[in-house]
Amino acid sequence: MRSLLILLVVSPVALAGVLPEDRADAMYHYYDGGGIEIDGPSLLARKAVGEKVSVSASYYVDSISSASIDVVTIGASPNGYSEERTQWGVGVDYLRGDTTMSVGFSTSDENDYEADTLSFGISQEIFGGLTTVTLGYGSGADDVSRRGDAQFAGEIDRNSYRFGITQVLTRNLILGFSYEVVADEGYLNNPYRQVRYVDVNDPRGYATQFEVYPETRASNAAAIRARYHLPYRAALSGEYRFYTDDWGIDAHTIELGYVHPYGARWLFDFRYRFYTQTAADFYSDLFPYADAQNFLARDKELSTLQSHGPHFGVTYTILERQGDSPLKSTANLFIDNYFFSYDDFRDLRGSSSSSVGSEPLYDFDAFVLQVFFSLWF
Amino acid sequence: MRSLALVVISVVLLAGCGRLEPWVKPYERDRLADPIMSFDRNPVSGSYIDHVHEAREGARGASGSAGGGCGCN
Numbered sequence: 001m002r003s004l005l006i007l008l009v010v011s012p013v014a015l016a017g018v019l020p021e022d023r024a025d026a027m028y029h030y031y032d033g034g035g036i037e038i039d040g041p042s043l044l045a046r047k048a049v050g051e052k053v054s055v056s057a058s059y060y061v062d063s064i065s066s067a068s069i070d071v072v073t074i075g076a077s078p079n080g081y082s083e084e085r086t087q088w089g090v091g092v093d094y095l096r097g098d099t100t101m102s103v104g105f106s107t108s109d110e111n112d113y114e115a116d117t118l119s120f121g122i123s124q125e126i127f128g129g130l131t132t133v134t135l136g137y138g139s140g141a142d143d144v145s146r147r148g149d150a151q152f153a154g155e156i157d158r159n160s161y162r163f164g165i166t167q168v169l170t171r172n173l174i175l176g177f178s179y180e181v182v183a184d185e186g187y188l189n190n191p192y193r194q195v196r197y198v199d200v201n202d203p204r205g206y207a208t209q210f211e212v213y214p215e216t217r218a219s220n221a222a223a224i225r226a227r228y229h230l231p232y233r234a235a236l237s238g239e240y241r242f243y244t245d246d247w248g249i250d251a252h253t254i255e256l257g258y259v260h261p262y263g264a265r266w267l268f269d270f271r272y273r274f275y276t277q278t279a280a281d282f283y284s285d286l287f288p289y290a291d292a293q294n295f296l297a298r299d300k301e302l303s304t305l306q307s308h309g310p311h312f313g314v315t316y317t318i319l320e321r322q323g324d325s326p327l328k329s330t331a332n333l334f335i336d337n338y339f340f341s342y343d344d345f346r347d348l349r350g351s352s353s354s355s356v357g358s359e360p361l362y363d364f365d366a367f368v369l370q371v372f373f374s375l376w377f
Numbered sequence: 378m379r380s381l382a383l384v385v386i387s388v389v390l391l392a393g394c395g396r397l398e399p400w401v402k403p404y405e406r407d408r409l410a411d412p413i414m415s416f417d418r419n420p421v422s423g424s425y426i427d428h429v430h431e432a433r434e435g436a437r438g439a440s441g442s443a444g445g446g447c448g449c450n
Contacts, residue, residue: 042425162439171405277435
């Protein structure tokens with residue numbers, strides 16, 4: 001990795017790169033699905049300081065009200081719970097020739113989870129700006145706690161390594177490739193979730209115990225993206241991502257999109273996304289007995305699942321750029337729908353001891369709303 | 378995989394030292410400069426949607442997410 005950095009830094013091909021535009025965004029986001037409602041603000045601002053430095057800051061809140069299937073069936077809070085997560089972030093980009101170096105820090109805080117992440121990146125334009133190569137590294141430290149259990153404490157160390165290329169192929173076509181390795185070590189369980197196992201002495205027909213996950217997880221993800229400008233002013237987009245990890249999860253993501261401007265001020269976005277994954281090796285909806293194996297999971301995010309759904313977005317330009325003035329503003333309304341279905345995660349609501357292991361499979365729909373204003377200045 | 382990446386980048390960079398000319402000239406990039414051709418036109422929205430996906434799916438990475446806590450019980 002170090003030699004790769006050196007190669008990039010000493011690259012003799014250097015023209016002038018550009019810093020990101022000065023911009024501020026204020027968003028309200030709302031999620032409703034599977035018994036969970038989450039909403040809150042998200043703010044992002046970026047401003048150049050001189051000609052070579054750009055600083056950014058972000059603020060994000062999730063106000064969560066959860067009575068999800070996990071919580072109301074085999075969870076610690078049968079009546080649901082509410083909590084709030086707050087995330088702050090700051091970043092600095094430094095431009096030198098065609099190289100942009102960046103450093104960022106973010107911290108996330110909720111009543112039972114804290115996460116700090118430090119990230120570094122370097123981006124180099126070559127071939128007269130036709131190719132951009134990016135390398136990134138992130139280091140995170142998380143503290144996990146459990147409500148109502150002062151004795152419990154878990155920690156996670158996270159490391160991520162990222163490599164990306166964007167390539168202009170023709171005057172209408174741009175391609176992007178990215179590859180990311182993530183390695184986690186520590187307490188990776190959800191501290192509340194439990195697995196179930198067959199127990200004929202229990203009136204439900206099953207009993208429960210806490211999940212046990214491995215203490216390490218390493219994942220690889222590779223994605224390729226393309227955008228094509230049509231002969232009229234509109235763009236097609238496509239994306240495919242392959243994911244695999246050492247817990248046994250393989251996943252495929254496909255997304256197709258179309259952006260269509262209307263007049264000078266309107267922009268309409270359409271996308272459809274498909275996602276599918278296999279289950280973790282140690283996942284089971286129903287284990288045969290207690291402590292049936294070293295690692296135990298019944299976390300539906302580790303099960304065999306599919307999701308798909310459309311995205312619709314509309315952007316209205318309130319203030320258009322005039323002359324040399326950088327001022328511009330937009331209002332945006334984005335709506336996403338998701339249809340999740342599970343092949344081996346069963347819905348235990350209303351189950352009886354006679355139906356253990358043959359309850360209906362779980363599925364749910366989710367609705368996501370984003371409303372935001374953007375200002376370029 | 379790391380050595381493979383090293384080889385690929387080395388080839389790309391060494392090629393850049395030669396006479397390979399940019400085949401899409403700066404004056405031909407007006408369409409590419411259009412915001413509708415940006416991979417991440419609205420970063421505030423992109424990182425939020427990445428978070429929505431990561432909290433509900435097993436996969437992660439290679440998407441541009443900012444990371445952080447989960448909020449996904």
